[in-house]
Amino acid sequence: MTDVEIYKSIEPQVESLIDSNDSVLTNLSNFTALLNQNFEKISWVGFYITKNDKLVLGPFQGKVACTKIEFGKGVCGTSAENRETIIVEDVHKFPGHIACDAGSNSEIVLPIVVDDKVWGVLDLDSYEFSSFNETDKIYLEKFCETLANKLNLSEFKVI
Ligand code: SME
Numbered sequence: 001m002t003d004v005e006i007y008k009s010i011e012p013q014v015e016s017l018i019d020s021n022d023s024v025l026t027n028l029s030n031f032t033a034l035l036n037q038n039f040e041k042i043s044w045v046g047f048y049i050t051k052n053d054k055l056v057l058g059p060f061q062g063k064v065a066c067t068k069i070e071f072g073k074g075v076c077g078t079s080a081e082n083r084e085t086i087i088v089e090d091v092h093k094f095p096g097h098i099a100c101d102a103g104s105n106s107e108i109v110l111p112i113v114v115d116d117k118v119w120g121v122l123d124l125d126s127y128e129f130s131s132f133n134e135t136d137k138i139y140l141e142k143f144c145e146t147l148a149n150k151l152n153l154s155e156f157k158v159i
Pocket residue numbers: 044065066069073074075076077096097098099100101104107123125
């Protein structure tokens with residue numbers, strides 16, 4: 001299957017899986033699992049959530065990861081600070097990239113803005129180079145919008 005076919009096939013699942021009757025933690029956890037189990041190219045997928053001007057590790061699938069990232073640092077911190085999606089074809093060429101897993105070679109990070117504040121970011125990594133492109137950006141931004149619209153994300157407290 002192409003990536004577009006995979007995204008189209010999981011789109012209805014995202015809609016039905018994300019349920020405001022379940023907790024934000026439950027929803028975010030299942031959302032990362034859904035992406036992880038459908039894309040072989042993903043080595044790590046998860047959320048970093050804003051707390052006291054830092055990004056703190058949230059629900060994820062994959063190897064152990066760094067727990068805190070400063071705004072402006074790494075791909076996640078840069079995406080959060082600039083409020084823009086960043087696609088990195090080769091992480092070794094990204095100044096200040098934070099290597100939680102030395103095997104990671106490319107990534108995409110999407111900011112999630114709630115009430116005009118950066119609530120957090122969605123981060124996807126891959127062991128392959130140039131794994132992510134505009135297709136991922138379009139669908140993942142749509143999924144993040146669904147999360148932000150259906151869930152009360154601000155109620156999720158990172159301790
Ligand atoms: N790659 C990220 C760090 C988080 S880990 O990849 C899970 C970055 O440079 O922001």
